[in-house]
Amino acid sequence: MAAEPAPEPARKGWLDRLKSGLRKTGSSIATVFTGTRIDDALYEELEDALLMADTGVKATQWLLTDLKRRVKEAKATEPAAVKGLLAEALTELLRPLEKPLVIGEHQPTVIMVAGVNGAGKTTSIGKLTRHLAQHDQKVLLAAADTFRAAAREQLGVWADRNTVEIVSQEGGDPAAVSFDAVTAGKARGKDVVLVDTAGRLPTQLHLMEELKKIRRVVTKADATAPHEVLLVIDGNTGQNALAQVRAFDDALQLTGLIVTKLDGTAKGGVLAAIAQERPIPVYFIGVGEKLEDLETFNAREFAQALLG
Ligand SMILES: Nc1nc2c(ncn2[C@@H]2O[C@H](COP(=O)(O)OP(=O)(O)OP(=O)(O)O)[C@@H](O)[C@H]2O)c(=O)[nH]1
Ligand SMILES: [Mg+2]
Numbered sequence: 160m161a162a163e164p165a166p167e168p169a170r171k172g173w174l175d176r177l178k179s180g181l182r183k184t185g186s187s188i189a190t191v192f193t194g195t196r197i198d199d200a201l202y203e204e205l206e207d208a209l210l211m212a213d214t215g216v217k218a219t220q221w222l223l224t225d226l227k228r229r230v231k232e233a234k235a236t237e238p239a240a241v242k243g244l245l246a247e248a249l250t251e252l253l254r255p256l257e258k259p260l261v262i263g264e265h266q267p268t269v270i271m272v273a274g275v276n277g278a279g280k281t282t283s284i285g286k287l288t289r290h291l292a293q294h295d296q297k298v299l300l301a302a303a304d305t306f307r308a309a310a311r312e313q314l315g316v317w318a319d320r321n322t323v324e325i326v327s328q329e330g331g332d333p334a335a336v337s338f339d340a341v342t343a344g345k346a347r348g349k350d351v352v353l354v355d356t357a358g359r360l361p362t363q364l365h366l367m368e369e370l371k372k373i374r375r376v377v378t379k380a381d382a383t384a385p386h387e388v389l390l391v392i393d394g395n396t397g398q399n400a401l402a403q404v405r406a407f408d409d410a411l412q413l414t415g416l417i418v419t420k421l422d423g424t425a426k427g428g429v430l431a432a433i434a435q436e437r438p439i440p441v442y443f444i445g446v447g448e449k450l451e452d453l454e455t456f457n458a459r460e461f462a463q464a465l466l467g
Contacts, residue, residue: 173454176446178464180422184212185467188245192238197230201238205245212428212465213397218435222248246462252431253458258440260387260415262296262351267344269352269377269384271337272417273370273407274391276358279419279445281310283391284353285317286445286453287417292321296350301340302327303373304357314355320450333357333369334376341380354385361406371410389442391417394425401429404437419445422452427465 178185191204202223209219222245229235229244262268270287274280281304288298300318302325304310311327318325324347326340337354344352356373359366377384390407392400400418407413421427421444430441441456 170454173446173452174460174464176422176452177444177454177461178467180425180446181427181464182467183424184426184428184465187211188465189242189467192242194238197235197238197241201241202227209428209431212426213400213432214428215398215401215432215435218252218428218431221435222252222431225252242466246459246466249431249462249465250459252434253462255438256416256430256434256441257456257458258415258442259455260442262291262294265381265383265386267299267341267349267352268386269341269344269354269381270387270389271354271356271374271377271385271411272389272391273356273411274358275360275393275396275403278358278391278393278396279417280358280391281313281317281355282448283417283419283443283445283453284314284355285320286450287443288317288321288323288353289450290443290453291351292323297348298323299340299344299347299349299352300325301337301352301354303333303337303340303354305329305331305333305336306357310355310357334373337373338376338380341377341384345381361403361410367406367410374411387414388412389415389417390439391419394418394421394427394429394444395423397426397429398432401432401436404433404439408437408439413439415440415442417441417443417445417453418456422446427461430461 188208225248226245272280291298302311302314328336340352388411390413416439443453444456446452
């Protein structure tokens with residue numbers, strides 16, 4: 160295994176939280192390797208543990224095949240060595256998800272944020288705003304969740320906390336608010352416009368149409384926008400997360416994901432399933448409710464946290 164530099168202190172604190180969030184998954188996968196022999200029973204137990212961790216049938220099979228090849232190549236004889244090889248296999252599978260969000264190629268960079276109800280869209284936008292402000296980016300928020308007054312207020316609170324401007328309109332049309340925000344972002348020289356949308360299920364077709372409309376109308380305000388279309392996924396959703404990724408990607412052509420609530424009871428394996436079926440970059444992961452609880456995704460760190 161290649162030597163990696165030790166993580167810096169702030170990042171380590173966050174890693175600990177990710178690890179404790181994924182502890183249950185980690186310990187059930189780790190017990191697979193406590194025996195003394197590499198045999199069919201070990202692989203069967205591992206298969207069960209991976210499936211229990213939301214890895215899904217396809218990604219689990221892929222990992223097992225890849226792992227067996229690695230074990231053969233390395234001529235491994237100890238279960239502990241197999242665990243190390245699994246970490247390698249998982250890291251490689253997750254690697255395509257590791258990609259930074261690039262800001263600065265457009266002025267402003269327009270980022271549209273979508274997802275099911277309660278996934279953590281608005282909270283993630285608040286955290287992302289802070290992250291961007293720390294990198295000296297001027298941010299404008301668009302409250303395109305116009306259905307509920309509470310939703311506008313919630314985004315307003317995040318705007319105040321971050322002291323950034325917000326475009327909002329009582330009971331307005333979400334696409335119109337988004338159009339205004341992109342236009343204002345251009346006029347006011349903002350670096351980033353973040354568009355918050357209302358939660359919806361992919362099965363609510365009229366609401367999915369509304370999202371597509373927001374996307375189209377944003378393009379009318381700026382022919383190159385939206386530059387990023389992000390899906391926020393609750394890490395606790397299990398295999399349904401994969402269905403969400405497929406449906407929102409088909410409707411909106413996603414450019415990135417934010418996976419939230421990995422500090423709780425999430426099992427984490429679903430990222431392997433996503434990597435295998437729709438490898439859309441995971442720009443950030445959420446590990447708590449506070450402003451600073453947003454981190455970039457690192458395949459090796461995540462694989463290690465997942466394996467305990
Ligand atoms: N523990 C934890 N809680 C989170 C995280 N991200 C969001 N939450 C919580 O999840 C709940 C829903 O978050 P919101 O940001 O309102 O979700 P939303 O997707 O905007 O919801 P709607 O707009 O109603 O669809 C809130 O209680 C957040 O504090 C996270 O990373 N970890
Ligand atoms: Mg919201």
